[in-house]
Amino acid sequence: MSSSLVTTLEAVVTHGLVRAFGARPVLDGIDLTVAPGTRLGLIGENGTGKSTLLRLLAGVDRPDAGSVRVPADLVYLPQEPAADATSVGRMLDDALRPLHDAVGRLEELAARMAAGSDVGAEYDAVLAWAVAHDAWDADRRAEVTAATLGVADLDRSRPVGTLSGGQRTRLALAAALVRRPAALLLDEPTNHLDDQALDLLERSLVDLPGVVVAASHDRTFLDRVATELYDLDAGVLGTDGRGGRRFGGSFGEYLAAQADSRRRWEETFAAQQEEIAALRDRTRVDLRSVAAGRGPTDNDKFITKFKGAGVERARARRVHDAERRLEVAEREALPKPPAPLRFEAPPTDAGATVSVRGLRVPGRLRLERLDVGTGEKLLVTGPNGAGKSTLLDVLAGELRDGVEGSVQVRARRVALVRQDPTFARPDLSARETFAAAVGAEVAGAVPLGSLGLLHPRDHGTAVGALSVGQRRRLSLAVAVAVRPDLLLLDEPTNHLSLRLGGEIEAAVAAAAATVVVTSHDRWLRSRWSGPTLDLTVRGSV
Secondary structure: OOHHHOOOOOOEEEEEEEEEEOOEEEEEEEEEEEOOOOEEEEEOOOOOOHHHHHHHHHOOOOOOEEEEEOOOOEEEEOOOOOOOOOEHHHHHHHHHHHHHHHHHHHHHHHHHHHOOOOOHHHHHHHHHHHHHOOHHHHHHHHHHHHHHOOOOOOOOOOEHHHOOHHHHHHHHHHHHHHHOOOEEEEEOOOOOOOHHHHHHHHHHHHOOOOEEEEEOOOHHHHHHHOOEEEEOOOOOOOOOOOOOOEEEOOHHHHHHHHHHHHHHHHHHHHHHHHHHHHHHHHHOOOHHHHOOOOOOOOOOHHHHHHHHHHHHHHHHHHHHHHHHHHHHHHHHOOOOOOOOOOOOOOOOOOOOEEEEEEEEEOOOEEEEEEEEOOOOEEEEEOOOOOOHHHHHHHHOOOOOOOOEEEEEEEOOOEEEEOOOOOOOOOOOEHHHHHHHHHOHHHHHHOOHHHHOOOOHHHOOOEHHHOOHHHHHHHHHHHHHHHOOOEEEEEOOOOOOOHHHHHHHHHHHHHOOOEEEEEOOOHHHHHHOOOOEEEOOOOOOO
16 A cells, blocks of 8 residues: 555644854744644745745755654745756656546455455545545646646657746646645745636645645735745744744735734834933933932031032942943844835926827837826736836837837936846946946935845845845835936836835835836735726727
């Protein structure tokens, strides 16, 4: 009997998990229990250890300390599945084989039971496994899943290593969803998926009886799938106001809890600073303020000297006590809450407008009409290849060759934040690149460090060595500092943390500038209240 067919659903458990890379600790003492039926969303800033934790759970990396216990029936999907020599057909067949084996084994056991063999316990165990894995519907499910994820028409003999990264991801995801393992670990599973595929993914995960642990920046995915969240960067007060990282509830509920946590942080910080200021005043108290009205009342020099010495001792005790309390208060004080992202109003009242008529960029974009007034916010949607990024390049004046039609942009200063920013001098540091982009005067008035978008340790790093997310943060910092009256944002929430993505949305809504945003982000799109241009239908607004 195959042991894989009688594996019961088990929890994923870690205790005291520690992992560092060189001198930089990434995970420090992670205690985690994820029971069957739980779908845990891993969230946090880039670099806080989400992918590292998944790799440790999957056994492809080893912790420096601590332990990991996971079900044997486990599937791990990294962001970029490995390119190997396995064929497309073999990969899909391997996913179906345990399900076919379960059905075949049940038929064999049923025949033996009918002949009088005592195999009832094994039959019950295999039946439970087959039911949990929906084994009888496996072939139909495989066809639907492969078709929806866009891998059904791939040549079955083609080596997986010859597929594109997106194709490998969708193929691996299809195999995992068909397989229905006891534990499924997913790293950014919504990458490379369209809306139909996302809907299939989310419905499939909700239907799984085992453990799901998924790291994701997709807020709609988290809201629809996750039963709990684990925030690896929960802030000084945590998700519960007491430093905890785990939150039981939907992503929407988590956002409300985080807003409450932020308010508590701000209120606690203000109260602590008020106490620290009062204690500093106490340390500067003089003899008169400590012993007012206690000066000598006669000419007795001895009494005067005695009283003066007592007052001095009292003053010294009080000052020492205040200094001690001040030291404790300063040591235990919370850090100042970081200021949320804001797009400052442009230094002119003229505003920016956009007018497009009969725009053609052969092979890339066709748009009959577009008008965006001063201070308006426009969301541009459409599938990949519809011309969203091309439109922003045209409006920014960075694409002129081959452009036909009328494009009139009236703006004092335009800022474009691309999906994958590149810089002319990859050898320059982030700080030098920022100063070159905004000018010495602006860099002096609004230093890169004051914006809180790029970690201080990255300011001296050559921009060519920064990740996509770090380069996006740098490009966003430039856009904030120059105070544009026309702001162009291309997929602004890609490669950024959930917190920063939310701040960008709030900052766009409050901005005085004219803003054009392109986005696939379902969370952003579902909450957009302004006009929308859908390039799928080549419409106009």
